[in-house]
Ligand SMILES: CC(=O)N[C@H]1[C@@H](OP(=O)(O)OP(=O)(O)OC[C@H]2O[C@@H](n3ccc(=O)[nH]c3=O)[C@H](O)[C@@H]2O)O[C@H](CO)[C@@H](O)[C@@H]1O[C@H](C)C(=O)N[C@@H](C)C(=O)N[C@H](CCC(=O)O)C(=O)O
């Protein structure tokens with residue numbers, strides 16, 4: 198149990214109605230989850246306004262309310278606190294409620310359009326391999342020193358986030374590696390956290406449905422670095438054109454990594470093949486199991502962060518060289534007839550281009566590339582034609598299909614994709630809305646040696662249609678088809 202007055206530290210409130218001398222059983226921001234004794238935080242959301250549920254929350258037993266506007270007629274059965282920004286206050290309060298766990302371990306955040314899961318997961322695996330107790334917060338899953346907790350978001354809400362960090366502290370974790378999404382920064386999910394370091398991967402087109410312009414998307418990412426403390430490191434990708442912008446206003450130690458530019462941590466690709474990457478990393482040649490130029494960046498970011506966390510260079514390189522990547526990121530299997538199938542989470546134009554250019558770089562001869570790809574419903578519509586354009590330009594055959602249509606019509610999403618395809622590439626394109634059927638067709642069309650790329654779903658184990666998540670697993674589908682391909 199905590200007193201309201203105790204968990205308000207760092208919260209600038211403009212008005213208090215009540216004494217704040219009340220015990221708080223939980224911090225809740227959804228009226229449907231209110232239980233007697235809790236603090237209800239009213240948030241202005243993207244769909245509805247939490248302020249409209251204050252009365253319901255108090256009726257259900259909330260003893261205190263944090264809000265931006267005081268409701269006109271609410272029975273004063275609770276303490277009311279006015280703040281300028283409830284979402285910001287929620288972050289700080291959630292951290293206080295769980296006794297600021299981020300100050301009791303070394304927390305490193307990874308942000309950028311692509312590569313966050315890969316970098317955070319590799320860091321988690323390397324540090325565990327070197328003997329540390331660690332936590333991981335990622336799109337694929339959360340982990341508290343090996344214990345898996347399913348994840349619902351890339352970056353969880355502040356209450357779940359601080360609870361998970363507190364569990365990590367309780368279990369004696371030394372480090373936590375977490376993904377920081379642009380939504381999380383914009384919605385203040387990371388407010389009140391104390392980071393020991395921040396890593397930037399890259400910035401390309403995504404989530405413009407939410408951020409509206411590339412400029413405001415960039416600002417959200419940059420705000421993460423602006424908020425880092427002096428004691429932290431801020432590590433950026435020197436080869437990304439926005440890499441230096443990220444660090445413009447940070448007071449953290451500025452460091453960079455890169456394959457092309459002058460950077461504090463440098464690497465050079467010597468070999469890039471299906472079996473892995475040979476990198477010259479800080480003047481040492483090392484083989485890694487991960488594939489593709491984009492993974493050279495991810496590996497270098499991990500290495501640089503480990504150096505900034507004062508780890509032993511050779512131990513880090515030995516650990517890193519043993520690791521495979523995160524689930525659903527360039528995972529491949531080979532059919533008995535030597536068709537290669539790759540499952541990859543590429544769901545942005547840049548990721549699709551990267552993964553396909555990697556396939557081109559590492560294929561042995563003139564084997565054909567067949568790409569199965571869709572775009573998410575209720576997500577950035579402007580990336581659809583570009584993803585389709587890139588896929589058709591970099592593949593011999595493309596099958597447009599569904600990837601979580603959510604509340605949208607799958608046929609319309611496919612039409613949006615088709616609009617981006619150059620007429621010259623249209624004859625190499627099929628549209629099959631049923632993803633299973635699309636994968637089956639790709640397998641039927643493939644000749645020995647050909648490469649099938651299933652893009653967009655990666656680790657996901659579902660196809661989301663109208664709020665229902667039906668079981669669907671790209672790798673499972675591929676394995677099922679491949680067993681008969683002799
Ligand atoms: C668009 C978006 O980011 N939405 C997030 C946001 O919800 P919202 O603002 O839409 O909420 P709302 O429905 O408008 O409700 C406003 C407030 O009223 C409350 N409410 C609502 C109804 C009610 O009856 N009573 C009540 O109290 C809600 O609990 C909320 O506090 O805040 C919620 C709590 O933190 C999130 O769960 C929710 O994530 C939704 C489910 C989501 O799909 N988010 C995705 C887009 C997302 O966050 N993705 C990023 C990055 C993905 C990546 O690239 O990896 C991530 O970090 O996962």
Ligand SMILES: Nc1ncnc2c1ncn2[C@@H]1O[C@H](COP(=O)(O)OP(=O)(O)OP(=O)(O)O)[C@@H](O)[C@H]1O
Pocket residue numbers: 309310311312313314315316336351376398399491492494495523525526527541542543544547548549551552655
């Ligand atoms: N450094 C990188 N640069 C560009 N593309 C990358 C990079 N790393 C991975 N990718 C591509 O992006 C896809 C997603 O990678 P990953 O899951 O690591 O990124 P993420 O930033 O966590 O994505 P999300 O925002 O959905 O959580 C991969 O499957 C791969 O196709």
Ligand SMILES: N[C@H](CCC[C@H](N)C(=O)O)C(=O)O
Pocket residue numbers: 336351544572573574576600601653654657
């Ligand atoms: N986590 C990200 C990527 C989802 C990838 C793709 N499978 C989709 O559903 O669009 C999002 O929610 O935008």
Ligand SMILES: [Mg+2]
Pocket residue numbers: 313314335336337351376
């Ligand atoms: Mg991720």
